Structure formats: C-alpha cells, structure tokens
Amino acid sequence: MLGAVLAGCGGGAGAPDAGREAARMGTPAAAGSASPSASGSPAAAPQAGAPAKPPTMAPGPNGLTPVFERAKQQTDKTVALTFDADMTSDQGPRAEGGEHFDNPALISTLRTLKVPSTIFMTGRWAEEYPDQAKSIGTDPNFEIANHSYSHHAFTSPCYGLPALDAAAARADVDRAFAAFRQAGAVNTVPYFRFPGGCYDDQALRAVSTAKVTAVQWDVVSGDAFAKDPAAVAEQVLAAVKPGSVVVMHCTRSAAPVTEEAVQRIVPELRKRGYRFVKVSELIGK
Secondary structure, three states, rough: OOOHHHHOOOEEOOOOOOHHHHHHEEEEOOOOOOOOOOOOOOOOOOOOOOOOOOEOOOHHHHHHHOEEOOOOOOOOOEEEEEEEEOOOOOHHHHHHOOOOOOOOHHHHHHHHHHHHHHHHHHHHHHHHHHHHHHHHEEEEEEEEEOOOOOEEOOOOOOOOEEOOHHHHHHHOOOOOOHHHHOOOOOOOOEEHHHHHHHHHHHHHHHHHOOOOOOEEOOEEOOOOOOOHHHHHHHHHHHOOOOOOOEEEEEOOOOOHHHHHHHHHHHHHHHHOOOEEOOOOHHOOO
C-alpha cells in the first residue's frame, strides 16, 4: 500500500473543481493569524526554538482550506525541498520486522550541506521514531509540517488507501500534531500535506477548522522506489523554477536513493544561483 501512495505522492489525485482552484488563489494572511490553537495543533504560544508565528494563507472561498503550490514571487531564485516522512497507522508490524521508514543519512546530509528543509511527517512516524522526530523538530534547520496521523486518504479514490470521513479526517490532523508534541518537537508549523496528494472540496472543508495551509508541490522528484539517484536528480534539476516546492521522501525502504540524489541536487542548484528555504519562507513572500 505504501508503495502505491509514495508513487502517488509525486502526482496528486482528484479532479480539479472550482473550489479547489479558487482555494489556490488564497493570499498570505498576517503572520500567525491562522495558526492552530492548542486544542490539537501547534501551541499558540511560541516555545523555545519554535518558529515565531509562521505565515499562513487566508482561507479560500467559503472558508475552504487554502492550497499552496509555488511561491507567487517567482523572480527570487529560492526553492524549498520538502520530504514526506510516510508511515501508515497499520505498518507497526513491518517496522518491528526490520523495515526502515526513517532515513537518518538523509537528515545528516541535509545538516551537513546546510539545507533548510520542511519535513511533512505523519504522526505514526513520530511515534515510531520519537528520538528522530525530536531531533528534527528542535533543529532550526528544519520545520515539521503535518502529513496526517494515519496516512489514510482524505478523499477517495486515493491509491488504494482507506478513506476517512470528515470527522475522522479532522481528528487525524489533531492527532498528528499531538504526536509531534509528545515526541518533543517544537519547530512545528501549521502546514498540512494530504496523503497521496489527494484532496477535493470536501477534504478542504473537513480540515478548514484546523487553520492550516495545505501544501502541495510543483516539482515531482520521482524518488519513490527509484534505483538511480542520478535520474532523480536530473528530474528535479530539469523542473525547478524560482519559488518551486520539490516533493521527495524521508522513507528509507521506499525511497532508498533520495540521500544520494540530494547530494547531486544541492550543489548544482547552488551553482545555478538558487537559495534553499523552508516552505514557511516561500509562503511568507
């Protein structure tokens, strides 16, 4: 199941409709004005090491959750590398059997190369790897965004994932933020990425009360189950434009060459004059 979803994370799903398209037109809100409350999302009061009032986008029409894909300011040569730390709620036995859903080497490389990054983490991943979640979530080089707790679908069909109803979807977002707090992560931001990239108006409405900005992407890395890091790097390098959001993965078993690809991507983009930023900086432009 994770295989299908990782492949899908590079393409998204669900037919566009007027609401979805309009939601993308949301404008940046005042920094922190839409930050989630302590009821289930990042704490309202800034904590030590936490980003101060990260920017969000204003709600779309009829209060729909806004969707961010690429910075509107497209002359500044900035790019955000984002990494999905995927783990579905039923994959505990596979982890116990030795399957690695984490990728410490990738995180180490990002630190060594000094690449600010946004990690879209599932709550289940944070529970499985609490020490790593805390390490990432207390490092100013990173920010942790919400990728749901269960990695189940917020709309159907979505690459074979079981679907959540609206109430369960909203609770799933809260549960993920709670898992980050339990692990000790403080660098959390009010951004959300739909599992599989699948969403529709109903999904946008279901999570609207969480006061998050949904974050998609405009560059697909193709790292899911890839075996050739050079091919992944070439795909990213060919597609990046100023203001781009690149989707990659922080899941060793399902995206084994991502770290090697990053070692190729980062120096080449820097050579081209690009500066790496977190998603929060792109949204704040």
